[in-house]
Amino acid sequence: MYAGPLPIPRAPTPGPLYAERHGIGMAARDRARNATVQEETICNLIEAIGARGDRDAFATLFRHFAPRLKGYAMRRGADSASAEEVAQEAMVQVWRRAATFDPARANGSSWIFAIARNKRIDLVRRERHPEIEPEEEATVPAADNDYDLRENRRALGRAFENLPADQSEILRKAYLEDMSHSAIAAETGLPLGTVKSRVRLGLARLRVLMAGWEP
Amino acid sequence: MIRHHPGLDLLTEFATGALAEPVALVVASHASLCATCRAQIARLEEVGGAMLHEIVPALMSHDALAAAMARIERPEPAPEPAPELDAATRATVPAPVRRYLDRGLGQLKWRWRGPALREAALEIPGAGFRASLFRMKPGMAAPRHTHAGHEYTLVLQGGFTDAGERYDRGDFALADPTRSHVQVADEDGCLCLVVLDAPVRIHGLLGAVANRFLKF
Numbered sequence: 001m002y003a004g005p006l007p008i009p010r011a012p013t014p015g016p017l018y019a020e021r022h023g024i025g026m027a028a029r030d031r032a033r034n035a036t037v038q039e040e041t042i043c044n045l046i047e048a049i050g051a052r053g054d055r056d057a058f059a060t061l062f063r064h065f066a067p068r069l070k071g072y073a074m075r076r077g078a079d080s081a082s083a084e085e086v087a088q089e090a091m092v093q094v095w096r097r098a099a100t101f102d103p104a105r106a107n108g109s110s111w112i113f114a115i116a117r118n119k120r121i122d123l124v125r126r127e128r129h130p131e132i133e134p135e136e137e138a139t140v141p142a143a144d145n146d147y148d149l150r151e152n153r154r155a156l157g158r159a160f161e162n163l164p165a166d167q168s169e170i171l172r173k174a175y176l177e178d179m180s181h182s183a184i185a186a187e188t189g190l191p192l193g194t195v196k197s198r199v200r201l202g203l204a205r206l207r208v209l210m211a212g213w214e215p
Numbered sequence: 216m217i218r219h220h221p222g223l224d225l226l227t228e229f230a231t232g233a234l235a236e237p238v239a240l241v242v243a244s245h246a247s248l249c250a251t252c253r254a255q256i257a258r259l260e261e262v263g264g265a266m267l268h269e270i271v272p273a274l275m276s277h278d279a280l281a282a283a284m285a286r287i288e289r290p291e292p293a294p295e296p297a298p299e300l301d302a303a304t305r306a307t308v309p310a311p312v313r314r315y316l317d318r319g320l321g322q323l324k325w326r327w328r329g330p331a332l333r334e335a336a337l338e339i340p341g342a343g344f345r346a347s348l349f350r351m352k353p354g355m356a357a358p359r360h361t362h363a364g365h366e367y368t369l370v371l372q373g374g375f376t377d378a379g380e381r382y383d384r385g386d387f388a389l390a391d392p393t394r395s396h397v398q399v400a401d402e403d404g405c406l407c408l409v410v411l412d413a414p415v416r417i418h419g420l421l422g423a424v425a426n427r428f429l430k431f
Contacts, residue, residue: 055284058284067275068270110261127236130240
């Protein structure tokens with residue numbers, strides 16, 4: 001979705017990337033396809049940082065993500081200065097951790113989301129978000145063998161646009177404002193059970209639930 | 216084989232960042248031992264990644280990129296020195312919990328909580344929560360108790376039985392206010408990570424004594 005110009009509009013790799021990135025002149029269906037193209041670009045940029053400390057790749061990622069991460073931090077009530085600090089710190093963490101990024105395990109943008117989520121908790125809430133550290137390199141469970149990250153990323157983009165408003169509104173509160181189900185219930189006046197079932201239905205429509213979790 | 220997992224609600228709240236640190240610790244520790252929940256959390260994080268693309272970007276200050284480029288050139292600050300933990304502790308306690316330990320299991324200050332239980336409190340910020348390691352003596356039952364809030368339990372070693380269900384290493388249990396329950400430890404005893412979000416009430420004679428110790 002094109003949501004306004006970037007503050008630093010001049011990308012080091014101008015041309016198609018910029019237009020692609022912003023879905024300029026694209027129909028909704030093309031935008032959804034574009035999300036996948038873009039996702040591959042993001043993965044490549046992170047890998048370029050991890051492999052050879054590519055500073056141009058970092059600058060490109062920064063231009064795209066830093067304003068969004070700042071917007072993300074402000075959704076949690078951070079003022080402009082603290083939100084910018086969250087974005088800065090998260091991007092520095094992207095730089096430092098790029099070598100550990102594994103495109104087989106996560107899409108680039110969800111990897112960055114997890115880093116930003118932890119930084120926001122750290123800097124805005126003054127807590128720590130404990131990180132999962134696998135005890136042994138266990139194989140991917142059988143239930144997940146059929147899960148294709150890129151294919152699903154494409155489906156996610158499409159599914160988002162078709163999500164019923166009551167479900168997408170609650171998912172946005174959950175993800176962008178890190179509100180618990182009970183906090184959402186308190187704010188919206190909806191019964192807790194309704195909040196939980198809307199989250200569950202929304203996630204099912206986005207096809208991110210593994211077998212056994214479907215409502 | 217892990218049989219008891221956190222519900223989808225908890226995994227979602229972990230992925231969105233909504234959980235308080237002590238509860239997030241139980242989920243992260245379970246997921247460190249459970250490949251299935253790791254995979255489900257990774258999928259839930261995909262939704263967060265997709266949302267980043269449609270968020271309204273905020274204006275960064277004009278020198279933001281230059282500042283970031285300067286920051287990445289600076290040496291990374293050294294990580295907090297991790298305490299030396301013995302091999303048995305490392306093998307038993309999952310990495311997320313080890314970060315809150317300053318000494319091995321054998322050297323922790325274990326407090327008496329009735330004949331069946333010993334408790335070592337963990338220092339985790341989070342008002343209104345109590346996070347601890349609990350040891351249950353072999354074959355003994357924790358006193359029957361109810362909760363004003365929730366009790367999040369992760370088995371780290373040994374196991375217990377509760378209402379006919381077996382819980383072994385990696386298994387997760389959530390007890391809510393509606394349930395009064397009794398856990399019976401295996402013959403080898405049991406070590407658990409337990410997080411409470413409100414005081415526990417122990418029933419019976421022992422309770423009169425133990426409730427005094429378990430107050431928040």
